Structures are given as C-alpha cells and as structure tokens.
Amino acid sequence: xxxxxxxxxxxxxxxxxxxxxxxxxxxxxxxxxxxxxxxxxxxxxxxxxxxxxxxxxxxxxxxxxxxxxxxxxxxxxxxxxxxxxxxxxxxxxxxxxxxxxxxxxxxxxxxxxxxxxxxxxxxxxxxxxxxxxxxxxxxxxxxxxxxxxxxxxxxxxxxxxxxxxxxxxxxxxxxxxxxxxxxxxxxxxxxxxxxxxxxxxxxxxxxxxxxxxxxxxxxxxxxxxxxxxxxx
Amino acid sequence: xxxxxxxxxxxxxxxxxxxxxxxxxxxxxxxxxxxxxxxxxxxxxxxxxxxxxxxxxxxxxxxxxxxxxxxxxxxxxxxxxxxxxxxxxxxxxxxxxxxxxxxxxxxxxxxxxxxxxxxxxxxxxxxxxxxxxxxxxxxxxxxxxxxxxxxxxxxxxxxxxxxxxxxxxxxxxxxxxxxxxxxxxxxxxxxxxxxxxxxxxxxxxxxxxxxxxxxxxxxxxxxxxxxxxxxx
Numbered sequence: 001x002x003x004x005x006x007x008x009x010x011x012x013x014x015x016x017x018x019x020x021x022x023x024x025x026x027x028x029x030x031x032x033x034x035x036x037x038x039x040x041x042x043x044x045x046x047x048x049x050x051x052x053x054x055x056x057x058x059x060x061x062x063x064x065x066x067x068x069x070x071x072x073x074x075x076x077x078x079x080x081x082x083x084x085x086x087x088x089x090x091x092x093x094x095x096x097x098x099x100x101x102x103x104x105x106x107x108x109x110x111x112x113x114x115x116x117x118x119x120x121x122x123x124x125x126x127x128x129x130x131x132x133x134x135x136x137x138x139x140x141x142x143x144x145x146x147x148x149x150x151x152x153x154x155x156x157x158x159x160x161x162x163x164x165x166x167x168x169x170x171x172x173x174x175x176x177x178x179x180x181x182x183x184x185x186x187x188x189x190x191x192x193x194x195x196x197x198x199x200x201x202x203x204x205x206x207x208x209x210x211x212x213x214x215x216x217x218x219x220x221x222x223x224x225x226x227x228x229x230x231x232x
Numbered sequence: 233x234x235x236x237x238x239x240x241x242x243x244x245x246x247x248x249x250x251x252x253x254x255x256x257x258x259x260x261x262x263x264x265x266x267x268x269x270x271x272x273x274x275x276x277x278x279x280x281x282x283x284x285x286x287x288x289x290x291x292x293x294x295x296x297x298x299x300x301x302x303x304x305x306x307x308x309x310x311x312x313x314x315x316x317x318x319x320x321x322x323x324x325x326x327x328x329x330x331x332x333x334x335x336x337x338x339x340x341x342x343x344x345x346x347x348x349x350x351x352x353x354x355x356x357x358x359x360x361x362x363x364x365x366x367x368x369x370x371x372x373x374x375x376x377x378x379x380x381x382x383x384x385x386x387x388x389x390x391x392x393x394x395x396x397x398x399x400x401x402x403x404x405x406x407x408x409x410x411x412x413x414x415x416x417x418x419x420x421x422x423x424x425x426x427x428x429x430x431x432x433x434x435x436x437x438x439x440x441x442x443x444x445x446x447x448x449x450x451x452x453x454x455x456x457x458x459x460x461x462x463x464x
Contacts, residue, residue: 032327032329034320034327037311040315040316072305073304076309079275084272085272086269088266096262097255
C-alpha cells in the first residue's frame, strides 16, 4: 500500500524538475522549479510535505522566513497553512527601515542577506525556506541573521537539495526538508559544515520523523566551485 | 451590517502598509508590504479579495502570472486558491531554456521582462499579479509578453496602487484589483495608457463586479518621474 509520502511523490513527479546545462553560465546545471509552480497539484503536494514535516518536527513555530526570490514562491504558502506570519530575507538594499544584515562569501565576492530589524523578535521560533540548497551560503547567512536577532531556528526547508553535482541525475533531485543544527565551533561566513542532514535514500526515509536530526555532514565541496554564485 | 468586503478590509487594515520616505533613494516614498505578509489573517484577507474578484470577473482563468520578486509572494497563494498553475515573469537572465522577453523603459535606462517560451500556450487565459502599481512599466511589459505568446490577459491584480503621489496618504493605499484592457492604438514600451481602472472611493466600489471595466485612464504622469525605477 502506498504511503502518504509515496502518494505525494507521485503528485510531485508529474511535473519534473528540469535540468538545464550551462545556465546561467558554462558548467552550471540549473534546476528549474517552474514546472512545479505551474502544476497546482504538485505545488500543493510540496506544501503538504513541508507542512507535515514542520508540524511533526518544529512544534510551536511562529514565523516562516523566506529567501529572496524563489523562497518567496513557497514560503507564504507554508506560512498560510500553518497560520503564521511570513518574513522576507532579501538581498542587501531592498528592505526599508532599520535592518540587520549578514555578509557571506560567494565564489567571486561577497553578498549580504538582510532583514528588517523588527521582523523577528528575540525568542521567536522560526523555520527558514528556500527553493534550492547548493552551497548553503544564503541559508547559512540567514541562520546567522536569526541568531543576531535572537530568534530560534527550528529548521531549514528546501525544495531541492543538490547533494553531489558529479553524480547528479533526475534521481538526485529530491524535495528535502532539512533539519538544522548549529555547530558548536566557529564557522566561516558561507561555510556549510553547519548543514547536517538525514541521508536520503527514499522519500519515506527523508520524512520519517523519528530519524535523528543529525547523522552526517552535508558535503558541499564538490558543489562549492560550481554552484557557488549561480543561484542567487 | 458590514459587507464581506468591509470585514476583509478590517482584517487587512490591522496590519498597516507602512510608508518609508527617502527609500531606496531621496524623494521616494516606499510602501512596505512586509506587515501584511507577517499577519496571516491580513494575508488571507488579501488573497480572499483577489480570489473573489477573479472568480467574479475572470471566468475560466487558467494561469496566474506573477512578477519578480514581490509578485511571487502573492501569486502562488492565489493560484492555489484557484487550483491553477503559477508562471514566473522574471528580470532578464534569470530563467533557463528558450525565453521570450519584452524591453521597457525605466527612468534611467531599459529593463526586460522575461518568460519561458513554454510557460503559457496560445489562447490560455491568464491574470497577472504584482505587489504594487506605480508607473505600470513592468505590468505593461508583462501584458506585451502575454500578447507575444498569444495568451489572453483577463486582468491585472495589484495589492497597492499608487494613484497620485502628491496626495498620497494612508487613505490612498488600497488593495486593488485592476481590470485590464489593451488600448487599440500603439503604445510605447513602458507607456501606461493601457492601464485603465475603476475610480476607487471605497472598498466596496472597487469590488462591485458589474462596474464597467474601463471608466477612466490611470494617471501615471506624476508618479512616473518619482517612482519609475524605484520599485523593480
């Protein structure tokens, strides 16, 4: 009998996540989520998965924090399901009023993730959402922003996780919900060792709620050189 | 007895649309929609209004087309309510695969709105959504894109319409659903005479479904010089 996750997977797989080679520049394989957005059943299935996972593993979440710009496509949908607010993290210079920002390293330079100072309160429990996790630079910076604001990050959610570019094929493109854990030691801005995730072999595995949250380190070495500046 | 629109208005007004002067540059009054996103009841009320208006006036809509990046915050929510797909119009260079684009004039230069060629099909009925209508340049370009793809624009939806900057105050910030009509004559790229809207005196007036769609021309002369390049 198909599990609820398998049923959801079937819904999502109807619309492929397409891969485009050499976009936006040579050597980059771009994962295109547009077909998901265009298929209302697939999009609903994605949000179902997010919602279930958050309800199971992030009790008491008070805000969904979404990343500019493709995190905006999924974040408000999840926030509405949970009946909580949605907060925008934007590229530097887009948000009015007093802001807090965190710089992070891209392959060729720096970028800054910014939030309005009054967007989150000290102690508030948040989950962070984006479309795709490649190097994790932006997600990491956002977690740092949350720390700065004394908010508590309960989890990070992404639609696609690029686990290993070398071996990447359609079967490597998975909807993921990442558990989040800060490492104890110091981390360089843009460093990704803070991202630790459940090994993913099937949908069901990835969503079993009682799997320990931290099992292995998310490896980004391979991805770093290729994807680093391409998705933001 | 309060109408359903008044009830919704009450919900939305709980979270103000904030105005920030001199952002992002001197002389600009920036309308900040973040408080709406942060208030789940207000956001739901906005989407309620959009949904009702579309159901009343845009029968048979097949796709919601949203503009980069704040149109992404509202578009997928509306699309899910209507159980139709969502299509992204992005700034030039962000979308992979074959694309179509339309250039439009900003105050100091040109911009391009781009869509994936296979995103809409000839004859498909679409509504276009964005957060704010100032000069209408981006919305106009998107309508032109839809024409290029032979899709039919049933309506344009914005959360905020800046009607007249000189007289702008809190009571000028309204949630609007714009009827859309192409003018017969030629239009310069970035020109806004294609935007004609219902005069707005109260919420109820703006949402009476049997008001003729084209009553007066949306005036953008005042806004053009000030807001032209500030919101994209």
